[in-house]
Amino acid sequence: MKLHLASLGCARNLVDSETMLGHLVKSGWDITQEPSEADAIIINTCSFISDAINESIDTILELAKFKKNGNCKQLLVAGCLPERFREELAETLPEVDFFLGTGAYDQVAHILERHPARNKQICLLPNPEKASFPETDVPRISTSDTTAYVKIAEGCSRHCTYCIIPRLRGKHRSRPANDILHEARLLVQSGVKELTLVAQDTTYYGKDLFPPSNLAVLLTQLSEISEDIWLRFLYGHPESIDENVMKTIARHPNICSYFDIPIQHASNRILKKMGRNYSLDDLRKLYDTIRTTIPDAALRTTIITGFPGETEKDFSILMDFIQEIRFDHLGVFTYSDSNDLPSHKLPLPVDEHTANQRQDLLMNQQAVISAANNQEHIDKTYPVLIESRESDNVFIGRTFFQAPEVDGITFVSSRNLKLGDFVQTRIKNSFEYDLSGEPV
Known part of the structure; x- marks a missing residue:
């Protein structure tokens, strides 16, 4: 029996998809990249924002065609979409045979086999x-x-007014460190060269465990598995990241000096409406501490434009702060409204055109910042993790300051490199988001 799985959304969803595939392979399923060949098709969905909801529904309808035009006999929709729209989906999508919530991934093989x-x-x-x-x-x-x-x-145990995740995934629950370390060792033994830690709030890790722990302790334990891998984390929170994490990164060469901390905004007024319990001054102190502790730290953040009540003054404060910090990487999303969000009840909604315009202004500003930041890397040498081959004489990889999937890449000119190797590369050219260089 063959199975095809489409994974949508963030890296956390990808982990869930890979876990489901593990259960299915253990139960005897063969995985195929071709949905036309599959006896069963799974779509692991995202419903965080309206664009993700639309993509999920479009993907479901597209793959449902293989029930008529292919081998597919079972269509299963998993993840956040069925979790968020429990009542509506069964009637809206009669093509679907099974809906699986975020708490039932370990049941996927059982469901398909029993029915x-x-x-x-x-x-x-x-x-x-x-x-x-x-x-x-x-x-x-x-x-x-x-x-x-x-x-x-x-x-997640936070209460950001624009976010549905606590309802879909429950309160924050840290995974036992021994389980994480065991999985990390297995991945390294399989040949993986980079481990990226993810959660809804990675820097809150361990505070709910007994006895309590923290991310700095976990990073230290992971760094001891192998000196020949990279470690990094995504989705930190300004409130819970502390100097212990920074000092741990500074002490261990195999932990990337990379900080992904979604701040969402910089105006105190908007931050309060968002339920983000920090201020503009707090953010300034945070980034000053990071750069004092690790001068070459790479910074990434995420911003929301068009949040209810956002004025031109609020947006100007945000633009000025982005210019001041000069992030290496920036993601900008427009506010996505839904009547099941607390923010839906806030007054003074911002129209879609204005939100999109502000998004464009931020991204245009960031393109200039990113290009200038990248120019500073010219003639410097960095280890580059080689991940794929672009052509006969060009490989694609990433430096420590380029996270997988979300940031730029580095082109390395060579004919004889091995995928998975770290190659010392001198940067020769820079672009808005990417770099290129040659092996030393």
């Missing part, structure tokens, strides 16, 4: 907070040979 022929739609949506973490004896089916995401926690 080979459809009698009725089945919805399995248990409380996500009661779900156990993935079994470490079920190997993930990695979608990359060189890099892997490691989920260190599930859920």
Whole structure:
């Protein structure tokens, strides 16, 4: 029996998809990249913002065609979309045989095996907070040979007014360190050269464990697995990142000096409306401390434009702050409204045109900043993790200041490099977001 899985959304979703594939392969399924060949198709969905919802529904409808025009007999929709729209989906999408919530990923093989022929739609949506973490004896089916995401926690206990995640995934639950370390060792043994820690709030890790722990301790333990890998984390929070994390990164050469901390805004007024419990001054102090502790630290953040009540003055404060900090990498999203969000009730909504215009202004400003930052790398030498081949004489890789999938890449001119190797590369040219160079 063959199975095709489409994974949508963020890196955390990708981990869930790889975990499901592990359960399915263990149960005897063969994985195919061609949906036309598949006996069963799974779509692991995202519903964080309206664009993600639309992409999820479009993907479901597109792949549902293979029930008529291919071998597909079972169509399963998993993840955040069925979790968020429990009542509506069964009626809206009659093509779907099974809906699986975020707390039921370990049931995927069981569901497909127990119900080979459809009698009725089945919805399995248990409380996500009661779900156990993935079994470490079920190997993930990695979608990359060189890099892997490691989920260190599930859920979120914060109350950002624009965010649906706590409802979809439950409160923050840190994964036991021994489980994380075991999975990390297996990944390194399989040849993975970079481990990227992910969670909804990675820097909150360990505070709910007994006895309590923290991200700095976990990073130290992971760094001891091998000196020949990179470690990094994504999705830090301005409130919970502290100097212990910074000092730990500074002490360990195999932990990338890279800080992904989504700040969302810089205006105190908007931050308060968002439920973000920090101020513009707090952000200035945070980035000053990072750069004092690690002068070559790479900085990434994420911004929302068009949040209800955002004025020209608020946006000007944000633009000025982005110019002041000069982030290496910046993601900008327009506010996505929905009537199940607390922010939906806030007055003075910003029209779509204005939100998009502000997004464009920020990205145009960032393109200039990024190009200038990249120019500073010319004639410097960095280790580059080689990930793919572009042509006969060009390979593609990343430096420590380029995270997988979300940042730029580095082109390395050579005919004889090995995928998965770290290659000392002198940067020769820079572009808005990418770099190019030659092996030393």
